[in-house]
Amino acid sequence: MYEVFFTYRIEIAYTIAIALILGIFQFILRKAAHKVGKHSEINITRTRLMFKYINILVLIIAVFLFSFAWGMGLDKLSIIFSSAFAVIGVALFAIWSILSNITSGIIMFFSFPYRIGDKILIHDKDMPIEAVIEDIKAFHLHLRTEHGELTTYPNNLILQKAVTLIKKDVYLDEGKDSL
Known part of the structure; x- marks a missing residue:
């Protein structure tokens, strides 16, 4: 055991x-996401989603740095990461709508002016939607219409359409707690 430690002490x-x-x-990023979520009164489930994204980012950085620390040269690392990113890029291009929805979900976490419980009108020329925001997920919004229908609306479209706030936090007006 001593020989192994002595041989690889620098690594x-x-x-x-x-x-x-x-x-x-990771602690600083999670604290910052929690602080933004708390300050902006964002639902805790959305904050936890940001925690998952932070964990993935830190994991990718860790793999790169640990590989470099254990003697893999920059030339080998660049080949491995460029190959991996090429495969990931082709896969993400094939499923670009999912990537755009995730990116929109991240943007919405930090700058979406509407909250769970708000009644909104989405100005879609084909099918305008007037509904209450029931939940905000990584890929889509859950909207509840006046008739009780649950509509899922993609995050990337909600950022592309004009949206009007009709009533702030309908759930509190009805005497229910906000989700």
Whole structure:
């Protein structure tokens, strides 16, 4: 055991340092997302979704840094990551609408002016929708119409259409707690 530690002492030290730095980085990002969510009164489930995105980002950075710390050169890392990103890029191009909905969900987390419980009108020329926002997910909104119908509306479309706020937090007006 001593020989292994002595042989790889520099790599182990880098690994510990990277783990500590990434742990602090992840903590800061999660605190910031939580603070934005709390300040903007965003539902906790949406904040937890941001936590998942932060975890994925930190994991990708960790794989890159740990590979580099354990002796994989930049030339080998660049080949591996460029190949991986090429495959991911082709896959994401094939499913670009999912990627655009996720990106829209992230944008909506930080700057969407409407909240769960707000009654909105989406000005869609083909089918205008007047409904209450029941939930905001990673890919779509859950909208409840006056007739009780549940409509899912893609996040990327909600950012492209004009939206009018009809009534702020309908659930509180009805005596219910906000979701």
